[in-house]
Each structure stands twice: as structure tokens, then as C-alpha cells.
Amino acid sequence: MAAILLDVDGVLHVSGEPIPGAAAAVNRLREVGHRLRFVTNDTTHSRAALAEELRAMGVQLDDEELQTTPRAAAKALAGRRVLALTMPAIVEDLEGVELVGDSPEVVLIGGADETPETNSVFSYMNIARAFAEIDAGAELYSLHKNPWWQTSRGPLLDSGAFVAGLEYAAGVEATVLGKPSPAYFLAALEAVDADPELTWMVGDDIEADIRGAQAHGMKTALVRTGKFRPDAVERSRVMPDAILSSVADLPEWLERRP
Numbered sequence: 001m002a003a004i005l006l007d008v009d010g011v012l013h014v015s016g017e018p019i020p021g022a023a024a025a026v027n028r029l030r031e032v033g034h035r036l037r038f039v040t041n042d043t044t045h046s047r048a049a050l051a052e053e054l055r056a057m058g059v060q061l062d063d064e065e066l067q068t069t070p071r072a073a074a075k076a077l078a079g080r081r082v083l084a085l086t087m088p089a090i091v092e093d094l095e096g097v098e099l100v101g102d103s104p105e106v107v108l109i110g111g112a113d114e115t116p117e118t119n120s121v122f123s124y125m126n127i128a129r130a131f132a133e134i135d136a137g138a139e140l141y142s143l144h145k146n147p148w149w150q151t152s153r154g155p156l157l158d159s160g161a162f163v164a165g166l167e168y169a170a171g172v173e174a175t176v177l178g179k180p181s182p183a184y185f186l187a188a189l190e191a192v193d194a195d196p197e198l199t200w201m202v203g204d205d206i207e208a209d210i211r212g213a214q215a216h217g218m219k220t221a222l223v224r225t226g227k228f229r230p231d232a233v234e235r236s237r238v239m240p241d242a243i244l245s246s247v248a249d250l251p252e253w254l255e256r257r258p
């Protein structure tokens with residue numbers, strides 16, 4: 001049996017709306033004995049809240065099976081003084097990080113969400129403050145660097161655009177904690193104790209999910225849900241091992257493989 005790393009947003013749900021058949025597919029994969037890990041760039045829920053939301057959609061999972069970027073940040077930035085431009089919901093997962101308003105060692109940028117809260121977290125004042133701190137020597141970290149994500153209202157600008165703007169203005173390069181960072185994929189492989197060659201990454205993002213996983217020698221399945229765009233696949237030089245209509249098709253597809 002394989003190990004399977006599943007992206008969450010755009011694979012299991014879009015804007016909290018379950019993708020038809022996704023929960024049944026995940027449960028089937030588990031039943032037949034695959035080892036699962038949910039590897040998300042979600043930056044707007046605490047891990048406990050996201051796990052609960054997925055269970056409410058019928059996906060069987062334990063909180064510990066869900067790998068999230070705020071918890072990766074807590075590990076990477078433990079004990080450090082951090083100015084965090086992140087959604088309030090994830091603060092509970094930043095345990096051990098000293099959140100400060102001035103003289104930080106690190107500026108941490110989180111993802112946007114669909115609420116008006118995004119307006120205040122990423123206000124000009126806050127972005128300019130982040131720039132000033134980086135200019136004064138603070139390191140720049142980001143939970144992810146996604147330029148946009150798919151919502152039920154269509155594509156929305158994500159915080160990767162602000163991260164790129166800060167990199168441009170301050171002449172620095174951000175340390176990205178989520179996909180496609182090597183550390184994030186390695187943590188997932190380690191958690192399921194898997195060989196990359198025997199591991200599948202399933203995602204809707206040709207860059208963050210598919211290219212990132214291929215760089216580690218994993219097999220990849222791109223799904224045509226969430227942020228999937230045919231032209232992005234054509235433009236990209238990345239070739240997934242499979243392109244499936246939806247994660248709902250994955251169990252049968254894997255069972256039929258020679």
C-alpha cells in the first residue's frame with residue numbers, strides 16, 4: 001500500500017463546500033490500507049477547527065494527521081520575537097512563539113481569507129510596518145506564497161502577492177514554510193514514514209503541490225477541481241503522473257493500476 005499526501009483546499013472542499021465524493025474517496029483510501037496525511041497550506045483555521053470542519057464533511061481523520069503551516073511556523077520560530085500579520089484564528093497554533101508589536105526578529109506573513117479581517121491584517125499601515133522591520137534587520141517568513149486561491153466566488157488575491165512585494169521592496173527573500181518548501185514535504189514523508197517513490201501527492205496546484213512533490217521523487221496526481229486551470233498545466237513544464245477529474249476518482253484509479 002502507498003502513502004498518500006492529500007492537499008485540502010481545492011481537493012476536499014472549495015470555500016468550505018465539500019467536493020462531491022471527496023469524503024467517501026478519502027475513507028475508501030484509508031479502508032484499503034493506504035497511509036494518509038493531509039498536507040495543507042490553509043492559513044485561516046486553527047488545526048483543530050479545520051480538522052473539525054473536515055470531519056463535518058464526512059472525512060475521517062485525527063487532528064494529528066493534518067499538517068498545517070502555522071504549526072510548522074511554531075516549530076521553526078519557537079522562542080523568537082515575531083511580528084505576525086496572520087489571521088487571528090491561527091494564533092492558538094503559534095504556541096511558543098513570542099508575538100510582539102515592535103522590534104521583532106522575524107516578520108511572519110500569513111494567508112488571506114474571505115472575511116473583512118483581511119483588510120485590517122494586510123492594511124497599508126501593517127505592510128509598511130513589516131517593510132520597516134525587515135529593513136531594520138528582521139527576517140521575513142511566510143506561511144505560504146500562494147499568489148491566489150480559488151473560492152466559491154472565483155479566484156481571490158492571496159498574500160503571496162504581499163510577500164513578493166516585501167521581497168521586492170526590502171531586497172530580501174522570504175523563507176516559505178508551507179508547500180512547496182522542501183522542509184514541509186519532508187515533514188509529511190517523515191510523519192507517514194514513507195519512501196518518496198512509494199508516495200503520492202494529490203493536489204489542485206501544479207506548482208505548490210505537483211512540482212514541489214516531484215522535486216522529492218514522489219508520484220503526483222493533479223485533480224481538476226479547486227484552482228485547476230488547463231492553461232496553467234499547458235504552460236508549466238511539470239507533468240503529473242495522473243490528471244483526474246476529482247479526488248473522488250482516485251481510489252478506483254489506484255485500484256485499476258497495474
Ligand SMILES: [Mg+2]
Nearest residue numbers: 007009010204
Ligand atoms: Mg489546494
